[in-house]
Amino acid sequence: MAIEVDGKSLETDEEGYLVNLDDWVPGVADIMAAEDDLVLGDEHWDIINFLREYYEEYQIAPAVRVLTKAVGKKLGKEKGNSKYLYALFPYGPGKQACRYAGLPKPTGCI
Amino acid sequence: MAKAEFDVPELQEYVDVPELQEDTMAHVKSFVVTKPEHNTDLGFPGELVEDWHDKALEKLDDLRGRYRSLQVFLDACVKCGSCTDKCHYFLGTKDPKNMPVGRQDLLRKVYRRYFTFAGKYFPKLVGAKDLTRETLDEWYNYYHQCSQCRRCSVFCPYGIDTAEISMAAREILDSIGYGQKYCNEIIGKVHKIGNNLGLPGPALEDTLEGLEEDMEDDFGVPVKFPLNVKGADILLVTPSADFFAEPHIDGLIGYGKVFHEAGASWTLSSTASEAGNFGMFIGSYENMRRVSMRIREAAQELGVKRIIFGECGHAWRVAYAFLNTLAGPFDFLDQKYPAPQHILEYTWEQIQAGKLNIDKSANDDMTLTFHDSCNVARATRIGDYPGSQFETPRNVIKAVCNNYVDMHHDSIGERTFCCGGGGGLLTDDLMEIRVKGALPRMTELQNVIKDKGVTHMAAICAICKSQFTKVLPYYGMDMDQIVSLHQLVSNAIVLTGQVTDDDEAESDAESEAEE
Numbered sequence: 001m002a003i004e005v006d007g008k009s010l011e012t013d014e015e016g017y018l019v020n021l022d023d024w025v026p027g028v029a030d031i032m033a034a035e036d037d038l039v040l041g042d043e044h045w046d047i048i049n050f051l052r053e054y055y056e057e058y059q060i061a062p063a064v065r066v067l068t069k070a071v072g073k074k075l076g077k078e079k080g081n082s083k084y085l086y087a088l089f090p091y092g093p094g095k096q097a098c099r100y101a102g103l104p105k106p107t108g109c110i
Numbered sequence: 111m112a113k114a115e116f117d118v119p120e121l122q123e124y125v126d127v128p129e130l131q132e133d134t135m136a137h138v139k140s141f142v143v144t145k146p147e148h149n150t151d152l153g154f155p156g157e158l159v160e161d162w163h164d165k166a167l168e169k170l171d172d173l174r175g176r177y178r179s180l181q182v183f184l185d186a187c188v189k190c191g192s193c194t195d196k197c198h199y200f201l202g203t204k205d206p207k208n209m210p211v212g213r214q215d216l217l218r219k220v221y222r223r224y225f226t227f228a229g230k231y232f233p234k235l236v237g238a239k240d241l242t243r244e245t246l247d248e249w250y251n252y253y254h255q256c257s258q259c260r261r262c263s264v265f266c267p268y269g270i271d272t273a274e275i276s277m278a279a280r281e282i283l284d285s286i287g288y289g290q291k292y293c294n295e296i297i298g299k300v301h302k303i304g305n306n307l308g309l310p311g312p313a314l315e316d317t318l319e320g321l322e323e324d325m326e327d328d329f330g331v332p333v334k335f336p337l338n339v340k341g342a343d344i345l346l347v348t349p350s351a352d353f354f355a356e357p358h359i360d361g362l363i364g365y366g367k368v369f370h371e372a373g374a375s376w377t378l379s380s381t382a383s384e385a386g387n388f389g390m391f392i393g394s395y396e397n398m399r400r401v402s403m404r405i406r407e408a409a410q411e412l413g414v415k416r417i418i419f420g421e422c423g424h425a426w427r428v429a430y431a432f433l434n435t436l437a438g439p440f441d442f443l444d445q446k447y448p449a450p451q452h453i454l455e456y457t458w459e460q461i462q463a464g465k466l467n468i469d470k471s472a473n474d475d476m477t478l479t480f481h482d483s484c485n486v487a488r489a490t491r492i493g494d495y496p497g498s499q500f501e502t503p504r505n506v507i508k509a510v511c512n513n514y515v516d517m518h519h520d521s522i523g524e525r526t527f528c529c530g531g532g533g534g535l536l537t538d539d540l541m542e543i544r545v546k547g548a549l550p551r552m553t554e555l556q557n558v559i560k561d562k563g564v565t566h567m568a569a570i571c572a573i574c575k576s577q578f579t580k581v582l583p584y585y586g587m588d589m590d591q592i593v594s595l596h597q598l599v600s601n602a603i604v605l606t607g608q609v610t611d612d613d614e615a616e617s618d619a620e621s622e623a624e625e
Binding site (some may be wrong): 014058064065082094095 | 144206245256291292294296299305306307308309310312313315316320322324349350351353354355356358361386422538572573576589
């Protein structure tokens, strides 16, 4: 499978995640979101950018609690919870937002 | 992302035994390994081998010799029908190949054809069939629609364990390079990184430091989550989901608070940072052993005296029933304690010894019920007497909550229904079978919600918790109605020296008055 971004064809796996993490450009997130009938606003990008920064440092997506805490610190306590994240990313912040951010899918009992 | 399109069953007062509908789930196929290393990391061929037919039969022959149980299970079925309506996946899908006997027969018909006298010479008389590519694909599809929960075996007069047949089938498939992506990728991560998530040491450290900060901020008490502490008394081995997901992490906080109040010296390990052992799901003794050895090695390296397992269903089965064979002897641990021990045994001991200051009213906003996890319920004890696996969790819940009721007696205890996501099925590509298989549990949960005012269900398994988080909304319930058992303990514990909201309000008022 592949997605078309900025005129380039980028390979994705059977679950729609980028195969080569280095292929990521912001357009990837927009195209993937459009496929899910979602338009990305600043709130979405705050999360996507945080995920990418965290991944860069730790080679894994952040735990839900780490993510909600960071969001709470930045955007106010009322937004520092998973309800807020699920409202933004209905398929789950870990899985949907990670895919948009070009991160590999978190695996395990989650 | 392709969204699965399927009808979610409607909840009724009870689940009727459905009329059979052939092949309703024939289209459901979990992703097969496409990156060869997901197989080769586990010692299997990278892709389907050319001589798969002969190799599969060789493996079947090998396994029936290795496991006497498998041979007996393949021979003993008398088609009495007792198991037929006991499987949650059959009840939710109407597909006869999801009846335990139907599932078993997929392997049994091939076994009969090649390994029994009658099947070799009079195949039609005994339902013996050739191994064809079609059969191989059916094995793959339907042995990945079994959560190995073993509810059917409770009702089988011969005690035939479909889980073992399912495990054997998966091992045959793996041995010819036809592995499932979900399980095999995860086992590879345990071998390489130390846990199912692929959570590296520094990320684990960061997560635990964050929790310690939260404890200070919320309670003013230095509750610690120690990592790799040499010479600690207790090694806690818990599913990596406890570090990552919700409500799992609330349970982890509960363990930390219990250890803190008990004054225990404990540690987590970054190399044995996973209780789960998917080696069991794929029936691979070798992989199950490799995963288990990490725990032994960590325990020896850290020099601990005890090993305690966190809330994880199949991990506790492996730990309770197989760990000594796989990675023993544990003669280097303190023999005064069971090796290993379940966190609930530990917490219950602390409660009974009066070590924990409990305020049950902290959970008064909830009415709880408890979901017995299959592997705990049907393969282990949590304590030293029969039935303790049912009593200990309930004892702890009742010690920390005022409002508790059980679900219907046919859906708890040893007759408990699977959450629908166990046994290596907790993956998005199997969402249809997961949702449909949750029907019996959702039905009984809804009944206690309606009749008894239940608001939340507690669980002691990472898979159950994640599965319910995902499937509750399909049935019109809320994802946060599933809670970790130790989350309830956590809510109720009043930490020694804890700063409460009232204290803060008072001290705020005082400092205002001073100003």
